Amino acid sequence: MEGCTTVTKADAREDDHEQADLACDAQVQSGEKKGTPINMTQTSKPLAIQKTLDGHTISIMPKVRTTAGHMVEWDRNIIINQLIKETKLSERFHGMPGMQKEEAQDIAKEVERRIRSLELKFLSGPLIREVVNIVLLERGHTEWRNISTRVGTPVYDACEIDLGSGFEAKDNANLQENAETSHKKKADKISKEQYLLLLPPKTADLHLNGDIHIHDLEYLGTRAFCQDWDLRYFFYYGLMPDGSGAKASVAGPAMKAEVAMLHAVKALGSAQTNFAGGQGFYNFLTFIAPYFEGKGYLEIKQLMQMFVYEMTQMMVARGGQVVFSSVQLSPGVPKLWKDKPAVYKGRVHDGTNGTEKRTYGEFEREVRLAFKALMDVMIEGDNWGKPFNFPKPEISIEPDFMEEDGFFNRAHPELPTYEQLYDMTFELAAKFGTPYFDNQLPEYRGAGEGISCYQCCAYQFSANADADASFEDKLMFKDGKHFSMGSWQVVSLNCPRAAYRAKGNDEALFADLKNLMDQSIKLFKTKRSWMESIIENNRMPFATQRPKDPVTGEKGAIAVDIDALVYTIGVIGINEMVQYHVGSQIHESKEAFKFAIRAMTEMEMYGKELSQKHGMEIALARTPAETTCQRFAVSDMLHEEYKDAVLQVVxxxxxxxxxxxxxxxxxxxxxxNGTHVPPGANVSLIDRINIEHVFFPIVDGGNICHIWMGEGSPDAKGLREFAMNIAKNTQIGYFAFTKDMTVCLNDFHIMSGLKECCENCGSGDVEQLSRVTGYVQAVHGWNAAKRQELADRMRYSSSDMI
Known part of the structure; x- marks a missing residue:
């Protein structure tokens, strides 16, 4: 195939593997019968090349351009050997045997016959492979063809990617306009083709046809999805960025606050090599507080400023992005952690191993000052006055902080109270719309009984004593045990399409949705199987690292509890599914609203059934869906069977x-998105919340309620009062106030609202900012559907929150 050499005898020598490389991207310099190859002399010989040997005239094969750019002779055995070698992959990926030598010989002869008939002067490896694949398809060997085919992109498409257009140019608003993004897009295109070819054909077809969407498909075979980290791990073991210590310097546990902060930054940056999605820190301030002991406010603020700038200026994530990061922030030390030993400077301070016994409760002062410092930094914005979009500040509204600690406040009147600290978050929300509010007051969140956090765009993770036998050991960091929460993979379901197929039949609709969930399980199992091979071959080193224990000198605990990662099934278009099925949207009739609840409950219960049946934790989630909502809608419009139905509800x-x-x-x-009321629905904010909050306990894998603000300067106190009313009286577990802004790139002026030109200097060189799904980003990087949704959004003023 690629890189074959030229001899006519079937028993000719085997060439080296460089010549046999099947991934050759060499250009076919001439597919015409009268082309002149580069570096070859024009010859007057006829195209069906003749050669006299021992008095006989024979036809010889054209030469082949190899991967390395050499012109070599034809060798049929290269095809034979490569077919035998490559089709062994079908055993691993498709559960069927590879090709035997006799059949490979027969195919190679047929390929040689067809190439000879083309009468080419020379050919390339890719062309040989095309002929081989045609023969495989003609003989009914689809799986072998999928293994043997090439992945890549046309030159024109690659050039478009270089210029920022073409393939998935608007799929990720967080990507920057630089060469690394171009490189990532080319790699993404190849990887997506590879994994679709290696998946079971039915699963691949479900994705390609738009029945399901496999998120971050480009990383399906090499990475887990997202992760929320326990900072104590790095404060005990230190930092090993490459996961092995073989190719990067290994740092011991941080002894100073500046080093601890940099370790936190670089841990999230390093994790990008092993995960496809967001990275976050649970209980961020409590765990870092011991390093701030005795420091004044200004010094702590400087450290927080350093952290924020590092997270928004390190262009080290996939494709040259800033790290998609989040930090869970509590205004004080949660009761769960007050009596737990503090882990820092390479020790568990529990009174053993020569340590002084220290608990996190002793660092209440430092947590409060750190919270205030981080809010002050974010309220100030960057040097232009722009908001910081990362790390996402996840403000934890917890029962522990709904009442003041009167004794502590009287003893430390110089420190801010919980109420004052929460006030700062709403000042930030009013100015920039930056914070996300992680409401742990509803009973279903289980506050105080376990740990829970929101992360990434809106995925929820939790751990509690009932489900985790080592929960107490993790609280104590016993033998290095710690909390590790994240997701293996996310797959979203095209719920409206299920309604189109059901044609009004309830049971048919539920059966269709459950079937899509079954198909998702097959994808999850395939993913886990692939990832086991990745881990066995040490290709996920940061997540599976076992650093040197600073006390024992032995290998420590693994960084990520692989078995604790969940599998997430997301839902798209519940509103449109119900609209087509019952004739009205979830905000238009009680019938539609109740049916949406019934459908989601059916899926939740089936998810639990699947978890038990397959021994994997299935989480049902509202998918952030920056591109999936558009992809499903467009896919249905292109489909002959669904194009009339989709136009009724899209x-x-x-x-x-x-x-x-x-x-x-x-x-x-x-x-x-998910179970939301449509963005443009003309409903009051109260009605929107009263509908959406019902789904939060059902959607256990993560949900969010968006409140789009229409005022230039909303009242911070009014936002706080409204938000606390949401927290205390609804089941909404996660919400955000989104404020639209515009930045003038000419005079650096910041404006509220979406402006076409600068109100200060009149320049049209402006950048609009808003929350795309679960993060704030420049609007110009959004796809057409998200820009349309931005225009459609129903915005609310302070008077709507009374």
Whole structure:
């Protein structure tokens, strides 16, 4: 195949593996019968090359351009050997045997016959492979063809990627305009093709056809999805960025606050090599507080400023992005942690191993000052006055801080109270819309009985004593045991399409949704199987690292509890599913609202059944869906069977989509995220909340309630009062106030609202900012559907929150 050499005898020598490389991207310099190859002399010989040997005239094969760019002779045995070698992968990925030598010989002869008939002067490896694959398909060997085919991209498409257009140009608003992004996109395209070819054909077809969406498909075979980290791990063991210590310097446990902060930053940056999604820190301030002991406020603020700037200036994430990061912030030390030994400077301070017994409760002062410092830094913004989009501040509203610690406040009147600290978060929300509020007051969140956090775009993770036998040991950091929460993989379901197929039949709809969940389990099992091979081959070193224990000198605990990672099934377009099925949207009738609850409850119960049946934790989630809501809608519009149905319920500019659908698939149409009321629904904010809050206990894998603000300067106290009312009287577990802004790139002026030109200098060189799904980012990087949704959003003023 690629890199074959030229001899006619079937028993000719085998060439080296460089010549046999099947991933050759060498260009076919001439597919025409009268082409002149580079570095070859024009010859007058006929194209069906003749050679006289021992008085006989024979036809010889054209030469082949190899991966390394050499022109070599033809060798049929290269095809034979490569077919035998490559099709062994079908045993691993498709559960069927590889090709035997006799069949490989027969195929190679047929390929040689066809190439000879083309009468080419020379050919490339890719062309040989195309002929081989045609023969495999003709003989019914689809799996072997999928193994043997090439992955790549046309030169034109690659050039478009270099210029910031073409393949998935608007799929991730967090990507920057630089060469690393171009490189990532090319790699993404190849990887996505590879994994779709290696998946069971039915699973791959479900994704390609738009029944399901495999998130971060480009990393399916090499990485877990997202992770929330326990900082104590790094404060005990130190930092080993490469996970092995073989190729990067290994740092011992931080002894100073500056080093501890940098270790925290670099841990999240290093984790990008092993995970496809966001990285976060649970209980961030409590765990870092011991390093701030005795420090004044200004020094702590400087450290917090350093942390924020590092997280928003390190262009080290996949494709040159800043790290998609989040930190869970409590205004004081949660009761669960007050009496637990503090872990820092390479020791568990429990009174053993020569340590003084110290508990986290002793660092209440430091936590309060750190909270205030971080809020002050974020309220100030960067040097231009822009908001910091990372790390996402996840403000934990907990029962522990709903009442003041009167004794502590009287003893330390110089320190801010919980109320004052929470006030700062709403000042930040009013100015920039930056914070996310992690409401742990509802009973289903289990505050005080375990740990729980929101992370990434809106995924929820938790751990408690009932489900984790080592929960107490993790609280005490016994033998290095710690909390490790994250997700292996996310798959989202096209719920409206299930309704189109059900044609009004309830049982048919539920059966279809459950079938899609079954198919997701197959994908999860395939993922886990692939990842086991990755881990066995030490290709996920940061997550599986076992650093040197600073006390014993032996290998320590593994960084990520692989078995604790969950599998997430996301839902898209519940509103449109119900709208088509019952004739009204979830905010338009009680029938529709109740049916949505019934459907989600059916899926929740089935998810628990699948968890028990397959021995894996299934989490049902509202998918952030920066691109999936658009992809499903467009896929259904392109499908002959569904195109009439989708137009009855899809949101956005349908006329523009229909007019441009043959030109582009980046269209201004979308399904509603998760279980949300449609963004543009003309309903009061109270009604929106009263509908959406019901789904939070059902959607245990993560949900969010968006409150889009329409005022330039909303009242911070009014936001606080409204938010605390939400927290105390609804089941909404996670919400955010989104404020639209515009930055002038000419005079650096910051404006509220979405402006086309600067109100200060009149320049049109402006950048609009808003929350795309679960993070704030520049609007110009959004796809057409998200920009349409931005225009459609129902915005609310302070008077709407009374």
């Amino acid at each position: 949101k956005g500019d349908k006329e523009a989509a229909l007019a441009n659908i043959k030109r582009t698939h980046d269209l201004p149409v979308y399904y509603t």
